[in-house]
Amino acid sequence: MIATLMTENDWAAHNVRRKNLGAHVLGVTAFAGGRISIHWLMPSGQIAEENWDMDGVEFPSLTVELPEVAWDEREIHDMFGYRPKGHPDLRALVRNPRWPDGFYPLAGPNAPSKPQWIEVAPNNPAQTVEGEGVTIMKVGPTHAGIIESGHFVFSIIGENILHVDLHLFQNHRGVEGQLQGRPIGSVWPLISRICGADTVSHQTNLAMAVEEMAGYQIPEEIQWQRILVLESERILSHLNDLAQIPAGVGFSVANQRALAMKERWQRGLEVIFGHRLLFDTVQAGKPLDVDIEALGTLIVELQREWRPWRSLVQGHHGFQDRMEGVGVVRQSDALRLGGQGIVARASGLTFDARQQMPLYEGWPLDYASETSGDVSSRFKVRLDEVEASWRLMERVLQRSRIHGALPVWEPPSDLAGQAVTFSESPHGLNAHIVAVDRGQVIRYHVRSGPFRNWPLLAKAVAGNAVGDFPLINKSFELCYSCLDR
Amino acid sequence: MALKGLKLVGKPIKALQLRHVDAGSCNGCEQELTALGNGFYDMQHFGIDVVASPRHADGLVVTGPVTDTMKRPLVQDWDAVPEPKWLIALGDCAAGCGVFQDAYACHGGVDGMRTPDLVISGCPPKPQDILQKIALWRKTLG
Structure with missing residues (x-):
């Protein structure tokens, strides 16, 4: 093991400095063998890395200085047995009393086998x-x-x-463990199914990781296609969430009409991309077969239903009243806890990872932001983002009209290296930390947007009526599967 | 007349009230099950509904590869459904042929608890397939 030259004070100071410079945590990743890496997305778009090499099984906790990593450190404790020294709340996060003592699924180099679970209830204190x-x-x-x-x-x-x-x-399935030791070329179906709501974002992260490790640059036509499928997913997910919020207050007409828009959108996506939820669409180095005309028509059809629906929901005072002032996320909390995506953008923060993604470079994009931090703001940000997405898609479609046959690239079978990739999923900054050797996965860490936002949900509901929990919850609409993995 | 009504106990009913349990799904099957409530499929029109309590249900519709943490709540929900009752495995994960079969925290579908009465495969199955399979299967119940 490499002896660390960094002191505990340095560890805290270096990372706090990154935060103060406006950087976002991409992931706090533990590696078998005793390394903790924190990857930061700097405002410039560069990825900075801080490493702590353990001498033993302890590492200094940063939770007091950087409360947003509280869950990351608890997860490392559960999955590796590494102990974050000084963590103020080291209760089990993923583990429960059914897990056998000494079973740390990610502590070894290979995929862990199924343990003998202890026959007790899985309840934690x-x-x-x-x-x-x-x-x-x-x-x-x-x-x-x-x-x-x-x-x-x-x-x-x-x-x-x-x-x-x-x-x-x-819903912890053990996806990161399952990925260990697998040929990287065989993990596509798994990555595609980490989460049914953010699947394209996950697939894109994997594709970018493979391409980065191999040093391959996709042609711009494929970049455009990726924007189209990522934005198609954003609209799909937002339509779903926009349908759920009125359902949370019994506004059935708005719910049903939004569900109808979602259904039409899904049917269109199935024809254009081959899957109603866009599973298995993005591949490393491969062009998508996008029917430009059909996608353009689908957007026009959505707009036709959207406009009267938007007037309905925005003109309904009863609905607006039910959302205003409910489930407020304070900007200071969003900043301190590293809030992401719509939750942060509805509380006055403006970060959207698309601003830093090379994929989106050169494309004008309207970024939505609201300031009141309540259900109403989160609803409004989604409304604006749907329209911003289709405006971007229309621009991309216009440029995409003329292109010849695109090259198909195959990743090498002996791929090696480490890559950190990120994208803005419909639920916020989604990062993958991938290490591969001789074509096999050594470590695959997934840190999706909901991970940072769940603790903020707990903050937002305190002080509200218990009857409003479903409404507040729906306004966050955080995936459990993305979190639990 | 009351006695005639009582004879129905133990026989399959035409309406089907289901309780949903997510046992580790990616949320794909949930989205498509939810879609059955939109105006295009309108499952309630066919007497099919997802109800709030297992005690109100004729059976369970289970999604996901049955994670270890969800195994007990799933069995408890099943036990809370009154007889006669049916088990539906929705999607490849619950059916035991999904991509997360081998993951350490998965039990590989509902089969470990009980053989499902109806398997609706797909990843996720499309809403019209879910509806058609339930409708056809319901006919076989008599």
Whole structure:
């Protein structure tokens, strides 16, 4: 092991300095063998890296200085057994009492085999508020609808939420472990299915990682196609979330009409890209077969339904009233906890990773931002982003009209190296940290947008009526699968 | 007349009220199941609905490869459904042929709990396929 020259104070100072320069954490990645790497996306678009090489199984926690890494460090503790020294809340995040002692799935070089689970309930201790009149209300992991699984422990007084303790990772499949030791060429179907809502963003990250390691630059026509499929996904996901928010307050007409727009959009995507949810569309170095005319027509058809729908929802005072002032995320919290995507942009922050992605360089893009941080702002940002996406798509489609046959590139079978790639998924900054040797995955770490936003959801619901939790939750619409992996 | 009604107990019913359990899905199957409620498919029109409690349900519709953490809640939900009851595996993961079969925290579908009465394969299955398969299968119940 390489002896570290960095002191604990340096470790904190270096990383805090990055944060103060306006950088965003891409990932806090542990590697078998005792290295912790923090990758930062600098405002310039450069990726900076800080490394801590452990002597033993402890590393200095940064949670006090950088609260946004609290969950990253807890996850490393659970998955590797490495101990973040000085972490203020080292409860299990992914693990639960069913996990055998000493089972640390990512601590070795290969895919872990299935352990002998202990026959107890998977419940972890909850953080609750104690006091006269405080009631504890537990919800989930299964829910009264078509919803992903998660367990929430509410401390409530009267109608109001004092605190919610999030017990997520119920859907932890062990994807990062499953990827270890696999030929990189065989991981596409898995990466495509990390999350059904942000799949194109995940696929694009993998494609960029493979191309970067091989030193291959895709032709600009393929870049344009990637923009088209990424923005198609953004519209698809936003339409879904825009349908869910009115459903949260019983505004059925707005819900149904948005679901209808989503359905038409999906049917179009199936014809154009071959899949209703855009699974298995992006590949390293490969052009997509995009029907330019059909995509242009699909956008026009969406616009026809969209405009009266937008007038309906924005002109409905009852609906607007229900959203205003509910589930407020303060800008200072969003900044401190590293909030991403719509959640951050609805609280006055303007970061959108597309500003830093080489893929989008040279394309004019209108970035949406609101300031009140409530459900209404998150709804509004999505409205504006749908329109910004189709405007960008129309520009790209115009330029895409003339092109000949595109070259098809095959990645080498003995690929080696490390790459850190990122994209702006519909749910925020999504980063992949990929290490490959002789064509096989050594480490594959996925850090999606929802990971940073879940702790902010807990902040946003405190002080609100418990009956508004579904509405606030829907306005975040965080994927569980992206988080749990 | 009341006795005649009682004879129906134990026989399949035409309406189908289902409780959904996500046992580790990527959210793809959830999206397509939700789509069955839009005006294009309108599953309620066919007497099919997703209900809020297993106690109100005729069966479970399960998605995902059954993660270890969700195994117990899934069994508890199944036990809470009154007899007679049916188990539907929705999507390749729940059916035991999805891409996450080998992952260390997955049990490889619902089969470990009980053989499903209906398997709807696909990744994810399309809404019209879900609806058609449920409709055809329901006819076989008599």
